[in-house]
Amino acid sequence: MCGIVGILGSANVTERLVAGLARLEYRGYDSAGVAVLQPDGVAMRRAVGKLDSLRVTLAANPLSGLIGIGHTRWATHGAATEANAHPHHAGPVTVVHNGIIENYADLRAELTTGGAVFSSQTDTEVVAQICARMMAGGLEPVAAVAATLGRIMGAYALVFIFDGEDDLMIAARQGSPLAIGYGETDAAGDSEMFVGSDALALAAFSQHVSYLDDGDMAVLTHRRTVILDRAGAEVVRPVQEIVAESWAVDKGPYRHFMAKEIFEQPESIARALRGLVNHQNGCLKPLLAGVDFTTADRVVLVACGTAHYACHIAKYWIERFASLPVEIEIASEFRYRDLALSGREIAIFVSQSGETADTLAALKHLFIDKDTIFCRMWPHGAATDDAALVTGEER
Numbered sequence: 001m002c003g004i005v006g007i008l009g010s011a012n013v014t015e016r017l018v019a020g021l022a023r024l025e026y027r028g029y030d031s032a033g034v035a036v037l038q039p040d041g042v043a044m045r046r047a048v049g050k051l052d053s054l055r056v057t058l059a060a061n062p063l064s065g066l067i068g069i070g071h072t073r074w075a076t077h078g079a080a081t082e083a084n085a086h087p088h089h090a091g092p093v094t095v096v097h098n099g100i101i102e103n104y105a106d107l108r109a110e111l112t113t114g115g116a117v118f119s120s121q122t123d124t125e126v127v128a129q130i131c132a133r134m135m136a137g138g139l140e141p142v143a144a145v146a147a148t149l150g151r152i153m154g155a156y157a158l159v160f161i162f163d164g165e166d167d168l169m170i171a172a173r174q175g176s177p178l179a180i181g182y183g184e185t186d187a188a189g190d191s192e193m194f195v196g197s198d199a200l201a202l203a204a205f206s207q208h209v210s211y212l213d214d215g216d217m218a219v220l221t222h223r224r225t226v227i228l229d230r231a232g233a234e235v236v237r238p239v240q241e242i243v244a245e246s247w248a249v250d251k252g253p254y255r256h257f258m259a260k261e262i263f264e265q266p267e268s269i270a271r272a273l274r275g276l277v278n279h280q281n282g283c284l285k286p287l288l289a290g291v292d293f294t295t296a297d298r299v300v301l302v303a304c305g306t307a308h309y310a311c312h313i314a315k316y317w318i319e320r321f322a323s324l325p326v327e328i329e330i331a332s333e334f335r336y337r338d339l340a341l342s343g344r345e346i347a348i349f350v351s352q353s354g355e356t357a358d359t360l361a362a363l364k365h366l367f368i369d370k371d372t373i374f375c376r377m378w379p380h381g382a383a384t385d386d387a388a389l390v391t392g393e394e395r
């Protein structure tokens, strides 16, 4: 799951969009793009590969404007090509998306039957096409996005801008994280507003963010931001201060992020353990009050990619020190399997970013009731719904 940045600005946004995307580069991506509102509609620049390719594209064909969205893509539907790179555009609608639209094939078939012509292979383009169709049917942008959200299923963080709307950006979240950043308010009472899939992307622009909850839709203008929950009721999401540590977002002296991660392992482990060790007696603090490991008959570790490799180390340690059998599952397979569960297992979902779509989907698949999930994100130490440990009895 990759990166989103949106800016409702009072000065040119293009460079800031790319700078925001650069802060998300550590997550990996295969292509990138920006869309900026122009007097005659939204214009896009997209490129395959690293942000430098997008910078080259922008240098050859500059783009400036006061409102825009940017995206780094990790392809799930359709190859890493320029046509599949985000943003995606249909009618007056331009959108960026992180996640997966599970019912995209049905929607695409329906739209195609209705005459829609697709320019990409992505699941995301159906979102733009549905929203454009809603607007063609007479809905205003806010109502059109709300109606679109009612048609799509899956995991998404979405940010929309619209041709001719120079004071409107709409964001929505279901299963993929999204934060709203509040800029300084000027004498006229207007603020620049920001949207990011990760507060780190916003750290250079805004120190105050609200995290959307699943089901939320945020309507941003310079004067006011309204957040609506799934039922359409206006809600207030707490505003938090961002404490961004630069080590997390730049490559430092290393050539690439992989080298940085390898050489930073001692520091990362020290950071991760910092809040977990009782420095008086040298023992670990109790990690999760309420989870009784003594009743468990096994541990199931669920993860993807590097986190999956890390689980193999955890298996050695848990089996050696706790004498509990450990099974390791790949998250992307997990929700499609018939699981033989005793009800006494402890499942631990491991994610490097806390946002891995397949891992979160596996978590939600197994444990419907979110209130029974014990959550903890390391090394940040804050409770979060993005990393979780759950007892089998609480399914």
Ligand code: GLU
Pocket (backbone or CB within 6 Å): 001, 002, 003, 072, 073, 074, 075, 076, 077, 078, 084, 097, 098, 099, 100, 101, 122, 123, 124
């Ligand atoms: N599913 C979308 C695509 O393949 C978004 C992928 C992402 O999160 O970057 O374009």
